[in-house]
Every structure is written in structure tokens, then in C-alpha cells.
Amino acid sequence: MRNFSIVFNNVFKEAVKTKAYLYMTIGLVGLSLLLFASPFIMKVFTSNSPDETYKIVNQTSLELSEKELTGLAGSWTIVENANIEDLKEDIKTKELTGFFVLEDQTNVMQLNIYMPKVNNEVLLTLESYIKQKKVASIVAKQSIDTGVVQELNTPLQSSVQSLYETEPNALFIIYGLITIMFFSISIYGNNVATAIASEKSSRVMEVMITKVAPVPMMYGKILGIGLASLTQLFIFMGALLLWANVGIFEVPEGSFVQAVMETITWGTAGYILIFCTIGYFIYATLYAIVGSMISRPDDLASASMPIMIILMASLVVEMLFVVDSPEGTMTNITSYIPFTAPTSVLIRIVYNTISPIEIAVSLLVMISFIALFAAVAAKIYPKGVLKSDSLTFKQLIQFNR
Amino acid sequence: MTFKIENLNKSFGDKKAVNNISIRLEEGQILGMLGRNGAGKTTTIRMMLELIPKDSGQILWKGKPFSKKNLKIGYLPEERGLYAKMNVLDQIIYFGMLEGMDKKEAKREALKWLEKLEISYAAKKRTEQLSKGNQQKVQLITAIIHDPEFIILDEPFSGLDPVNADMLKSVVKELIAQKKTIIFCSHQMDQVESFCNQICILKDGDLIVSDQLSAVKKSYDYRYLELDTTANIKDYLALKQYKFTQENNRYKLRIPRNDKIHQTIREIDEKFDLQGVSLKEPSLHEIFIERTGGA
Numbered sequence: 001m002r003n004f005s006i007v008f009n010n011v012f013k014e015a016v017k018t019k020a021y022l023y024m025t026i027g028l029v030g031l032s033l034l035l036f037a038s039p040f041i042m043k044v045f046t047s048n049s050p051d052e053t054y055k056i057v058n059q060t061s062l063e064l065s066e067k068e069l070t071g072l073a074g075s076w077t078i079v080e081n082a083n084i085e086d087l088k089e090d091i092k093t094k095e096l097t098g099f100f101v102l103e104d105q106t107n108v109m110q111l112n113i114y115m116p117k118v119n120n121e122v123l124l125t126l127e128s129y130i131k132q133k134k135v136a137s138i139v140a141k142q143s144i145d146t147g148v149v150q151e152l153n154t155p156l157q158s159s160v161q162s163l164y165e166t167e168p169n170a171l172f173i174i175y176g177l178i179t180i181m182f183f184s185i186s187i188y189g190n191n192v193a194t195a196i197a198s199e200k201s202s203r204v205m206e207v208m209i210t211k212v213a214p215v216p217m218m219y220g221k222i223l224g225i226g227l228a229s230l231t232q233l234f235i236f237m238g239a240l241l242l243w244a245n246v247g248i249f250e251v252p253e254g255s256f257v258q259a260v261m262e263t264i265t266w267g268t269a270g271y272i273l274i275f276c277t278i279g280y281f282i283y284a285t286l287y288a289i290v291g292s293m294i295s296r297p298d299d300l301a302s303a304s305m306p307i308m309i310i311l312m313a314s315l316v317v318e319m320l321f322v323v324d325s326p327e328g329t330m331t332n333i334t335s336y337i338p339f340t341a342p343t344s345v346l347i348r349i350v351y352n353t354i355s356p357i358e359i360a361v362s363l364l365v366m367i368s369f370i371a372l373f374a375a376v377a378a379k380i381y382p383k384g385v386l387k388s389d390s391l392t393f394k395q396l397i398q399f400n401r
Numbered sequence: 402m403t404f405k406i407e408n409l410n411k412s413f414g415d416k417k418a419v420n421n422i423s424i425r426l427e428e429g430q431i432l433g434m435l436g437r438n439g440a441g442k443t444t445t446i447r448m449m450l451e452l453i454p455k456d457s458g459q460i461l462w463k464g465k466p467f468s469k470k471n472l473k474i475g476y477l478p479e480e481r482g483l484y485a486k487m488n489v490l491d492q493i494i495y496f497g498m499l500e501g502m503d504k505k506e507a508k509r510e511a512l513k514w515l516e517k518l519e520i521s522y523a524a525k526k527r528t529e530q531l532s533k534g535n536q537q538k539v540q541l542i543t544a545i546i547h548d549p550e551f552i553i554l555d556e557p558f559s560g561l562d563p564v565n566a567d568m569l570k571s572v573v574k575e576l577i578a579q580k581k582t583i584i585f586c587s588h589q590m591d592q593v594e595s596f597c598n599q600i601c602i603l604k605d606g607d608l609i610v611s612d613q614l615s616a617v618k619k620s621y622d623y624r625y626l627e628l629d630t631t632a633n634i635k636d637y638l639a640l641k642q643y644k645f646t647q648e649n650n651r652y653k654l655r656i657p658r659n660d661k662i663h664q665t666i667r668e669i670d671e672k673f674d675l676q677g678v679s680l681k682e683p684s685l686h687e688i689f690i691e692r693t694g695g696a
């Protein structure tokens with residue numbers, strides 16, 4: 001037990017000291033910052049710059065106001081006549097961002113648009129403004145009550161409602177969780193296998209194995225790297241909580257960020273940590289077996305292919321069957337298959353379509369499988385680490401008899 | 402006897418890797434374990450270290466199973482291995498702690514050894530930044546930092562320059578002086594001869610020699626008489642049917658152990674002017690080649 005804790009501490013310390021870990025942690029904090037700043041960034045990039053200049057050639061009787069339009073988007077000039085070719089030249093020389101020709105045709109009003117790249121926001125604003133002016137003109141001519149006009153113009157309120165007892169934007173959160181789960185399992189699982197394979201190829205294993213029994217050594221590695229991964233997840237979630245609470249970012253109503261804040265409660269965050277940890281353990285044990293089977297880290301990519309296939313297959317199943325149907329049969333089944341259960345159960349927790357008993361049963365299944373994989377790993381690992389060449393599949397079977 | 406290997410056996414499939422070997426060693430003695438590649442040395446060591454299970458037989462230390470539970474063991478494997486990215490001091494402390502030392506004690510001993518082997522400047526460097534010779538010094542420190550009673554040194558001086566080799570040899574001599582029990586594996590016979598008072602030779606899993614080095618040498622029915630002379634004595638030696646070799650002014654005669662050596666020397670000295678005479682036992686190198694069928 002003492003040596004296990006020494007290995008565990010050392011593996012954790014060495015893992016968090018690496019530059020890759022530091023950069024990834026900084027990257028995750030940056031990602032959390034980007035997530036919260038995204039509404040602001042989107043606003044900056046989508047809003048019209050005051051430098052944008054537009055011209056309207058108004059050949060109708062409608063009274064348009066430069067001031068009113070400038071208040072809506074960019075800077076506007078209204079003229080009654082102009083040479084179209086000259087204005088086109090102005091666009092080429094960047095003196096104008098775009099121009100519009102408003103003319104009366106038989107029974108209709110025509111708006112001709114001249115923009116190198118159509119800005120839908122400006123166009124919608126202009127169309128809405130012209131329509132408003134046209135209605136106002138008709139109202140004035142026909143002496144219609146302005147109250148009636150206002151009632152007619154009242155916009156329709158629409159709101160997307162979720163089929164489940166959760167935030168309608170939960171789908172994005174689900175995709176986010178699947179991504180975190182997939183990347184953390186593949187990156188940290190790979191780290192376990194790489195650490196073991198490196199020890200074998202550098203022959204340090206020959207020394208280590210005389211000091212620590214193989215099984216505590218294996219668990220020291222799995223848990224040490226696992227704790228480093230959890231620390232990173234904690235830092236990421238802590239950063240999200242920090243940005244949510246410091247109030248330096250404006251969180252618009254109905255935005256993705258608001259959805260994250262409403263969906264990721266303390267309870268959900270706890271479940272995320274539990275299931276990410278369990279998911280990691282299921283795969284990390286398999287990665288430890290693979291690491292002990294190969295003779296050098298270069299062989300890891302090919303040797304870990306079966307695990308990657310299982311991981312990819314579970315990802316595809318989650319994306320195709322579980323995300324869109326959190327109450328479906330496939331979702332129920334995958335909640336009890338150890339390779340898919342961590343993600344399936346998490347999705348059902350976010351959608352609120354799983355009972356506490358089902359969560360407990362799924363946890364029991366996953367823990368049982370971890371114990372089974374650990375027992376298999378405990379048989380293979382000590383034999384594998386002492387072999388300087390790679391283990392064959394036949395030897396693998398022999399070790400488990 | 403303090404250390405005993407009794408009727409030890411190990412097979413891998415149909416191949417008998419270690420065949421019923423028995424070795425005995427007193428506390429404070431140093432045993433040279435020799436054998437060609439694949440003779441069974443590493444398998445024997447691995448069984449001693451409980452890395453692989455033995456098929457039968459027993460390994461004992463003072464009557465109890467030879468195990469980390471009953472004594473402190475130091476092991477310097479032939480295949481060197483250190484964590485390349487870890488700094489030197491942390492690495493030695495880590496290995497010391499895994500051998501039961503507390504952190505403070507491990508650090509104190511690590512610094513002491515680093516200074517002794519003149520690599521204190523590298524304490525905070527990553528191991529991969531050190532030369533091969535200095536890495537070997539670190540490797541030796543990790544094997545002995547916890548002051549083991551029993552030490553297994555597998556090719557401790559291979560790949561070292563003469564200065565570093567001498568430095569590590571002085572450490573081994575110090576360990577011998579401290580009455581540590583040592584198993585010394587090497588293909589460099591001169592080193593085994595200079596350090597070991599007992600040898601064993603393994604061949605294809607069989608123990609073909611196991612005794613005090615002097616007894617092994619004396620068990621041979623011949624020895625060597627070295628004669629230094631400027632005279633040409635080749636014809637005389639051939640006439641007398643001696644087996645001999647010549648190197649410059651030195652003639653090396655292989656003579657039967659029961660030969661009346663004083664009479665031989667007197668006869669030659671009467672006819673030729675001998676400047677020097679010495680009597681040599683067969684070298685370990687020669688014994689090894691003769692017993693194992695090649696180096």
C-alpha cells in the first residue's frame with residue numbers, strides 16, 4: 001500500500017509537471033473563457049461597424065430619414081438621383097459599403113440592392129424600415145387609427161419548448177459532454193499505455209518491478225494519471241463557475257452559455273465527474289493491458305486500435321441513437337453496456353429521463369466490469385511488463401487461463 | 402551458509418532454462434556468476450527477485466525464504482533503465498522511497514552519493530541530459546541507496562570510460578569492505594577475478610562450476626610457468642616437449658601440476674640466462690572458454 005501511494009504520487013506529480021499538461025490546462029481555461037465571451041465576440045463580429053456607409057437612391061415619394069437609418073445600422077445617405085455606375089465605382093474604391101435604389105413600379109415598390117457581399121442584417125433592417133415607412137404613409141393617407149396599426153404590427157412571440165424536463169439547448173451540452181468524455185478517455189487512456197510502454201522500452205521496468213509489485217504499480221499509474229485528468233476537469237469546471245459568478249461577461253437570454261449555466265447544476269456536475277471517472281477507468285484498464293503487451297511506444301497506435309474501435313463505435317452509437325432518443329430502447333440497452341454506459345447515463349441525466357435505481361444499476365454494472373478488467377489486467381500485466389518483446393494474442397489467452 | 406539456492410528449476414515450455422542448480426554463499430562473500438548469453442543467469446536472478454515463479458527448489462537467506470520481506474536487496478540490472486524526463490535527484494529519492502526509506506533520509510543519502518560520484522552538479526538535471534557514464538552512476542546509486550545487505554550487480558562496468566569504471570570499481574570495493582553479500586555477473590573475466598572469491602558457471606541451464614575461485618583453479622591439472630629471457634629457448638622447449646607460447650622475451654609454458662617445477666626451472670636456468678620466473682594458475686578467461694566452449 002505504501003509503495004502504491006509512492007507510485008501514485010510520483011505519477012501524478014510527473015504528469016502535471018509536463019509541458020503538454022500545462023498547455024492543455026491553459027487551453028481548457030482559455031476554452032471556458034471563450035465559451036463565456038462567445039456572445040460578446042459574436043456581437044462584435046456580427047454587428048455593423050460604424051465605418052460601414054450606405055447610400056439610398058430614393059426615387060419614390062416615401063420620406064426616409066438618414067438619422068433614423070444611421071441609428072439602426074452603419075451610416076446612411078439618402079439622395080434622389082445618382083449615377084449607378086459612379087456608385088458602383090465608389091463600392092470598388094471602398095468609399096461605399098453598398099447602395100440601394102428604391103423605385104416605384106406598377107403597383108409595387110422595388111428595392112435594388114448593390115452590395116459586394118449581402119449583409120442580411122442590414123438588408124432586413126432596411127426592408128423593415130421601408131415597410132414601416134410605407135405603412136405609415138398609407139395610414140396617413142387613409143386616416144386609419146394608429147392603435148389598429150400598432151395591433152396589426154404586433155410581432156408573433158415564438159419560443160422553442162423541450163420535449164424533456166430540461167433546457168431546450170441541452171443538445172449542445174450533450175455534444176459537449178460526449179466530446180469531453182471521448183477526448184479525456186482517449187488522451188488519458190493513451191497516457192497510461194504510453195507510460196507503461198515507455199517504462200518497458202527504457203528498461204526502467206526491470207528495476208521498478210523489483211521494488212513494487214506489478215499490480216499496485218499498474219493501479220498507481222492508472223489512478224495517478226486519472227487524478228491528473230480529474231484535476232484538469234476540475235480546473236475547467238472551476239473556470240466555468242468563476243466566469244459565471246464574476247459577472248464580467250454579459251450572458252444574453254436564451255444563449256448557449258445561459259443554457260450551460262442552467263443545465264450544469266452542482267448535482268449534474270457531480271454526475272459528470274463520477275461518470276467521466278468511471279468511463280476513464282473502464283478504458284484505462286484496457287490501455288494498461290495494451291501498454292504492458294507492447295515493447296515500445298511506437299507500437300501503441302496499432303496495438304490500441306481495438307480500444308479505439310470500441311471507443312469510436314460507442315461514440316457513433318451515442319450520436320446516432322442516444323442523443324436524439326434519450327428514452328429509446330437503444331438508450332436503455334447502452335446504459336448497461338460498460339463501454340457506452342458512462343455517456344448514455346449522463347445524457348439521460350441531463351434529459352432527466354433516468355431514475356435513481358437505473359443509475360445505481362448502471363453504476364453497479366460498470367464497477368463490476370472495471371473489477372473484471374482489473375482482474376484480467378492483473379494477470380496479464382506482470383507477465384507482459386517482463387517481456388522485452390511484444391506479447392502475442394496466444395500468450396495473452398494463456399496468461400488468463 | 403547464509404545464502405542458499407537449492408535444486409532450483411525453471412522451464413519455459415519445453416526449454417529447460419535452469420536445471421536443478423544449487424549454489425551456496427557465505428555472508429560478506431562475493432560470487433561471480435558466469436555463463437554465455439542464454440545460459441540461465443538472468444532467469445536465476447529473476448527467480449531470486451521473485452519476478453518469475455520457480456518450478457521447484459528453494460532460495461534461502463539465513464534459513465528463511467530469500468525475499469524483500471526478509472532482507473534488503475539491491476539490484477543493478479544489465480539492461481539499464483531510468484526515467485529519462487525525471488530529474489536525477491527526484492529519481493534517486495523515488496527509488497529510495499520505494500525501498501522503504503523516508504523522503505528526508507532518501508534525499509540525504511542521494512546527495513551524499515551524488516557528491517561521492519562527482520555528479521552533484523547534475524542533481525537538478527533531467528536524466529536524459531546526462532552522459533551514458535553518468536547515467537550509469539545514477540543507476541548504481543538507485544541500486545544501493547537503501548544500504549542493502551545483498552546486492553546483485555549485472556555487468557556494472559560495461560560501456561564506461563576508464564575513469565568512470567575506476568570510480569565505480571572503488572564503490573564496489575567499498576561494498577565488499579562493508580561485508581555486503583554480492584552476486585557479480587560479468588563477461589569481463591579480469592574483473593570477476595579481481596573482485597570475486599567464489600564463482601559459478603552456468604551452461605545451458607546447468608551449473609557446471611561452483612566453488613571458491615582458488616579451488617576451481619587448483620582443480621586444473623596444469624598451470625603456467627612464465628620465463629623471461631633474451632635467449633632463444635624455443636628449440637630447447639620443443640625438444641623437451643613443453644607446450645608453450647612466446648610473446649617478445651616471455652615464454653609461457655603449460656606444465657602439469659605434478660611437474661617437479663624447481664627442477665625444470667633449474668635445468669633451463671643452467672642452460673640459459675633467465676631474468677624472471679613466475680608461476681601462474683590458469684586464468685578465469687581460459688577456464689570459462691574451456692568449460693563453456695567459447696566466450
